[in-house]
Amino acid sequence: xxxxxxxxxxxxxxxxxxxxxxxxxxxxxxxxxxxxxxxxxxxxxxxxxxxxxxxxxxxxxxxxxxxxxxxxxxxxxxxxxxxxxxxxxxxxxxxxxxxxxxxxxxxxxxxxxxxxxxxxxxxxxxxxxxxxxxxxxxxxxxxxxxxxxxxxxxxxxxxxxxxxxxxxxxxxxxxxxxxxxxxxxxxxxxxxxxxxxxxxxxxxxxxxxxxxxxxxxxxxxxxxxxxxxxxxxxxxxxxxxxxxxxxxxxxxxxxxxxxxxxxxxxxxxxxxxxxxxxxxxxxxxxxxxxxxxx
Amino acid sequence: xxxxxxxxxxxxxxxxxxxxxxxxxxxxxxxxxxxxxxxxxxxxxxxxxxxxxxxxxxxxxxxxxxxxxxxxxxxxxxxxxxxxxxxxxxxxxxxxxxxxxxxxxxxxxxxxxxxxxxxxxxxxxxxxxxxxxxxxxxxxxxxxxxxxxxxxxxxxxxxxxxxxxxxxxxxxxxxxxxxxxxxxxxxxxxxxxxxxxxxxxxxxxxxxxxxxxxxxxxxxxxxxxxxxxxxxxxxxxxxxxxxxxxxxxxxx
Numbered sequence: 001x002x003x004x005x006x007x008x009x010x011x012x013x014x015x016x017x018x019x020x021x022x023x024x025x026x027x028x029x030x031x032x033x034x035x036x037x038x039x040x041x042x043x044x045x046x047x048x049x050x051x052x053x054x055x056x057x058x059x060x061x062x063x064x065x066x067x068x069x070x071x072x073x074x075x076x077x078x079x080x081x082x083x084x085x086x087x088x089x090x091x092x093x094x095x096x097x098x099x100x101x102x103x104x105x106x107x108x109x110x111x112x113x114x115x116x117x118x119x120x121x122x123x124x125x126x127x128x129x130x131x132x133x134x135x136x137x138x139x140x141x142x143x144x145x146x147x148x149x150x151x152x153x154x155x156x157x158x159x160x161x162x163x164x165x166x167x168x169x170x171x172x173x174x175x176x177x178x179x180x181x182x183x184x185x186x187x188x189x190x191x192x193x194x195x196x197x198x199x200x201x202x203x204x205x206x207x208x209x210x211x212x213x214x215x216x217x218x219x220x221x222x223x224x225x226x227x228x229x230x231x232x233x234x235x236x237x238x239x240x241x242x243x244x245x246x247x248x249x250x251x252x253x254x255x256x257x258x259x260x261x262x263x264x265x266x267x268x269x270x271x272x273x274x275x276x277x278x279x280x281x282x283x284x285x286x287x288x289x290x291x292x293x294x
Numbered sequence: 295x296x297x298x299x300x301x302x303x304x305x306x307x308x309x310x311x312x313x314x315x316x317x318x319x320x321x322x323x324x325x326x327x328x329x330x331x332x333x334x335x336x337x338x339x340x341x342x343x344x345x346x347x348x349x350x351x352x353x354x355x356x357x358x359x360x361x362x363x364x365x366x367x368x369x370x371x372x373x374x375x376x377x378x379x380x381x382x383x384x385x386x387x388x389x390x391x392x393x394x395x396x397x398x399x400x401x402x403x404x405x406x407x408x409x410x411x412x413x414x415x416x417x418x419x420x421x422x423x424x425x426x427x428x429x430x431x432x433x434x435x436x437x438x439x440x441x442x443x444x445x446x447x448x449x450x451x452x453x454x455x456x457x458x459x460x461x462x463x464x465x466x467x468x469x470x471x472x473x474x475x476x477x478x479x480x481x482x483x484x485x486x487x488x489x490x491x492x493x494x495x496x497x498x499x500x501x502x503x504x505x506x507x508x509x510x511x512x513x514x515x516x517x518x519x520x521x522x523x524x525x526x527x528x529x530x531x532x533x534x535x536x537x538x539x540x541x542x543x544x545x546x
Contacts, residue, residue, distance in 0.1 A: 173395045180349055180389040181408040181460065182381040191407070196398060 036262025044263045060229050065264055067230045071238035074231055078148035079212045087156050091163020114157035122221035125150030142223040145234040150218045155208035166200025167193055202283040209275045216242040241268040300325040300498040306360035315341050317522030328499045330513035337519050339502040343470040347387040388466035392473040394453035396445035401437050404445045408464050423463055431459035451482025471501045487512050
């Protein structure tokens with residue numbers, strides 16, 4: 001009887017732990033919607049500019065979130081676009097080619113890299129921009145490109161690790177199948193291991209998207225500004241949603257402005273959700289292609 | 295008239311770190327025969343098969359000494375010689391594993407996969423070879439209407455025949471089968487056995503098996519792997535020796 005009660009207690013505790021995260025998520029979403037839900041609308045995004053004019057870049061948006069949304073999207077696409085080829089290739093190297101002391105050494109370095117605070121990465125990006133400005137080109141300042149490179153550097157360890165773990169998780173029997181049929185090592189990786197590890201690799205990409213979209217410390221030092229408008233070049237300043245939320249939260253003048261900050265946070269969450277949705281769609285499409293394309 | 299020798303092994307030893315798995319084996323296998331390899335689990339039967347297509351290479355702590363030669367058009371070639379192409383060797387020596395291991399692709403793509411690896415691109419030619427391989431594996435009638443279905447959705451017996459068809463599409467001269475029926479029901483096993491006997495006319499088969507009745511039905515010769523060496527058995531002898539080995543295994 002006591003054993004049964006203990007078992008029920010443990011199961012109940014596990015249930016409570018499993019519910020904790022969705023519960024917190026619901027609380028955060030509920031709080032944001034309660035505080036900023038009423039601000040959601042075209043005015044929050046486009047201010048008093050006509051949405052069509054804003055979308056076609058015919059007129060600038062001064063008091064809306066549109067430039068920050070475009071800035072965040074550009075930043076995420078650029079940073080993840082830079083990080084994916086390097087991160088996945090390094091992950092493949094770690095899982096399939098590195099051995100012994102080299103593997104241990106690289107693993108340690110990637111773990112150290114994963115533990116570096118984002119403000120330090122931002123500082124490094126800022127220093128690189130200053131260095132380039134002084135020694136190579138006076139036209140280079142902290143800008144969208146420097147921010148994207150810094151963020152790519154920040155998310156690389158996640159991409160490398162998730163790719164490595166996903167590849168190493170492929171079963172031994174499946175790993176030997178293609179070589180037994182005459183596949184070279186590269187063919188085995190290309191046709192069997194990567195398609196099989198794709199869900200894990202895409203999970204790493206999704207994690208990276210979230211990290212790039214929400215990070216504020218790195219971009220604060222490497223190019224984000226409060227009023228830059230829609231970015232027209234990767235060598236210029238830009239606006240970003242997390243920075244908007246941060247500045248509003250720290251410098252708001254009245255309750256209405258704070259509400260707009262909450263509205264900005266909701267828009268940021270939707271933007272991340274949209275990017276995750278696209279990443280899941282790509283994953284499904286690639287999996288389907290791997291299985292059925294003749 | 296006896297068939298010519300296909301595989302010639304001289305003084306083969308295999309080690310995992312300090313553990314000796316195969317201890318100075320010298321053996322010959324004739325063309326168009328089925329050789330059954332029996333013995334207790336964990337004694338190196340699967341390792342022996344993997345030595346014949348070099349699939350063990352890359353396993354941590356593994357090393358081997360000795361010489362393994364396979365006859366091609368009457369000329370014996372050392373498969374461990376420098377410059378021996380692994381993809382070509384593995385097209386010559388096909389392998390089917392204990393557990394069915396279809397790739398996460400459609401039935402058609404699974405069968406056509408080795409041709410893709412070999413660089414064959416003619417679609418009509420591939421279609422013909424896929425159909426031929428599936429017919430040889432007694433699977434065509436069951437899957438001809440669902441070639442685009444995911445291979446993982448087939449039954450266990452169908453998956454194993456698919457794996458055999460996939461190995462056969464390159465028309466290997468040697469086929470290694472590591473307990474090919476161990477995960478199948480008796481009916482599916484019977485189909486595979488009939489298939490192996492039929493394949494004997496075209497290639498040399500080495501089959502690891504734990505099923506004595508099966509060995510008696512299909513094998514031309516039986517080799518028991520004991521203490522890293524082969525002991526030649528007749529198919530009748532192998533029954534008692536196999537039971538003995540199982541008893542030894544159980545008594546540990």
